[in-house]
Amino acid sequence: MRDLDLVAPLDELITDLYRALFTRHPSLRSLFPATMAFQQAQLARAFWYLIEHLHRPEEITRTFTQLGRDHRKLGVRPAQYTAFKDALCEALRVRAGEYWSPELERAWMRMLQLGVTAMIRGAEAALREPPCWRATVTDHRLYGPDLAVLRLLPHETFRYRAGQYTTLECARLPHTWRPYYLADGPGPDGELELHVRRSGPGGVSEMLVRHTAPGDEVRLGPPKGNLTLDAEPPDTLQLVAWDTGWAAVKALLQELASSVRRSSAHRVRRVGLFLGADSLSDLHDIEYLTGLEQRHSWLTVVPMTGGAPTEGRYDRLVLAVTRSAPLAEGRTLIAGPPDMVRTVTDGLVRAGHPAERVVHDPLPTGPHALPRFTQGHGTPGDSMPPGQQVLA
Known part of the structure; x- marks a missing residue:
């Protein structure tokens, strides 16, 4: 995007965006985690993904359709996308200052609309499935001080394919979701297995490794991921x-x-x-x-x-x-x-x-790409694929 340098640096644009969003709509703050740094990094990844894939709209549509399905667990509604676009327009005016122009704003809105349209369609297509699944921890085993293997039993049927991952929220960190690979294929007992490496203090990975026990409850987002086998096993x-x-x-x-x-x-x-x-x-x-x-x-x-x-x-x-x-x-x-x-x-x-x-699963893109995409979901201790949790 030619006009990107007019609103750079991107992290400051995003800070202004969220400031405008919460000033205009204070009630939306409850959809977000208490600490916004990680959230802002994810939005930067989403913007970079859009910028780098503008010449491949079909890929943007595919990625953001899945993203819209996933955002249902956060309680995001179509009207909130409009609020998000309005906040972005205000942030663009602040960052560009005297260099702002209607053309600059229209370029950003066209880019954002491509992703938002796909997200809304993805959410609407998933209305027959739960936005998220509650699950109870049935087993918790430590393999060293920073690695745990957990078994979970969803309260409702959770359909997925071997090689996919899910995002997880634990009660101690509301509105904070992190992805983890599912370590076994769908089985008759419905239990799931996750392998979690603690990646730092205070995050979801630490909660799961050091402060989780059988009987605790978590929430799971829809399964996703590219690491699946074809119908016919290869030679x-x-x-x-x-x-x-x-x-x-x-x-x-x-x-x-x-x-x-x-x-x-x-x-x-x-x-x-x-x-x-x-x-x-x-x-x-x-x-x-x-x-x-x-x-x-x-x-x-x-x-x-x-x-x-x-x-x-x-x-x-x-x-x-x-x-x-x-x-x-x-x-x-x-x-x-x-x-x-x-x-x-x-x-x-x-x-x-x-x-x-x-x-392989999507990797972080752009200058704000962060390391360790898959430490706990094979994923990621507390890192995520690009574009996840864009709005909340």
């Missing part, structure tokens, strides 16, 4: 995970094993799993992983640890993945922190792996 598949990105891959392996077990027509020639962590002690769920490899001849597990101080953190992982199989075959699915996902993806493409065969 060759590479799965790459770092730390709690293992949760998504665990669900995919369960689904794959179930498909092979149910039908002799579902044959898998080779699946390679590259599972990394900063240290051996951070590799958790090892007994389950060992048993899985012993039961399935088509599965090969390659555990990895971070590189030495003189190496890049993920250099060993990239080398192992790129050397493992003919690059023209199969797909590679990647789950983990965004810097790992980017590094492995770049390494595969440089080595000749077709980019369209590399699959």
Whole structure:
């Protein structure tokens, strides 16, 4: 967008936007978390996503349709989108000052309208499903001081696909949602498993790791994500995970094993799993992983640890993945922190792996992209994909 520099820096534009929004509509403040810094970073990501994808409106529509579905859990109504647009117009006038013009405002409104229209349609299309799901913690196990595996039982049926993630809100931090991968495929008992790495003090990840116990209640947002298998299992598949990105891959392996077990027509020639962590002690769920490899001849597990101080953190992982199989075959699915996902993806493409065969969830975009997209959802300790919680 040519006029972006007229209202820069973007974080100050967003500060002015929320100031105008809450001044005009004080009641909307209750939809937002007490601390706005994280929220403002997410809106910056959403703006950058729109700016960088203006030449791909179909992708914006697809992303923001899902976003509108997800925003139902926050209680956002169509009239509030109008309030948001009005606040943005006021913020644009403040930031641009003497450089403001009707053309500048119209450019921003056209961009925003593309996303808002898709969000409203996404919300309307999801009216038959709950905006969110209440769930009770049934089990909580610590794997070290900063890592926990939780089991949850939703109070209503929660439909999702293996490899997807959900956003979660705990009672101690209302209006604060963070994403986490679901570590098992849909099962008959309806329970869900989450792997959570504490990423810092005071956030959702700390609440879940250190201050949550069986019997506590949480809320879940609609499932989403790109890390799903095709209807027909591929002959060759590479799965790459770092730390709690293992949760998504665990669900995919369960689904794959179930498909092979149910039908002799579902044959898998080779699946390679590259599972990394900063240290051996951070590799958790090892007994389950060992048993899985012993039961399935088509599965090969390659555990990895971070590189030495003189190496890049993920250099060993990239080398192992790129050397493992003919690059023209199969797909590679990647789950983990965004810097790992980017590094492995770049390494595969440089080595000749077709980019369209590399699959991962959206990464933060633009200058405000933050690290650690997937620490707890494989996600993210307390980081999120771009554009989530745009309005609240």
